[in-house]
Amino acid sequence: MPMTRRTTITMWRWRRNRLRRRSDTIEAWVLLAAWVLAAPGALVAAAVTTDVSVHRFDQQRRDSHPVTAVLTQRAASAATARAVDDDQVWATIRWSDPDGVMHTGRTKVAPGTPAGTPVPVWADGHGHLVSKPSGPATAEATAVSNGALAAAGVTATAYAGTRLVRRRLDRRRMAAWAAEWEQASARWGGRTG
Structure with a gap:
């Protein structure tokens, strides 16, 4: 039995295609924007959180x-x-x-x-x-951990935001699809379902 090969079309949401919907383009732009902003956002959040934590630990050591x-x-x-x-x-x-x-x-x-x-x-x-107060090594390790958690938080927020947008777009697509099937059913005399 001959095997069929599955072809994957890369970046299909960006190409001109009669089957591409407006929601596909919106989804592509949202995903791109989220990850382009999330990568530097995570790095900035990690750096700022680490610096603030190190400063706080240094302040504790100076004040006590x-x-x-x-x-x-x-x-x-x-x-x-x-x-x-x-x-x-x-x-x-x-x-x-x-x-x-x-x-x-x-x-x-x-x-x-x-x-x-x-x-x-x-x-x-x-x-x-x-x-x-924490010693310098413990303070540094805790500060780095805090920075990693901040970066993970930014990344998780970006992921959750894109999932939310995709879920709403999927609902709109399903509603549009159901409406199109209703129109087709009416045209064909109710023989589609």
């Missing part, structure tokens, strides 16, 4: 500094603590900022740590407790 706080009371044992997380319990600490103002707060310590034990924590310029 290590402080040695003192445990104000004995930390609860793991058995009596209400919330144990990562084998540590919450305890109250006291520290002073560079101006000599005393502050109190809560941080995680090992269960049963005695009162008066020095506890290393991080504080901002106002003396408020903050989490330990």
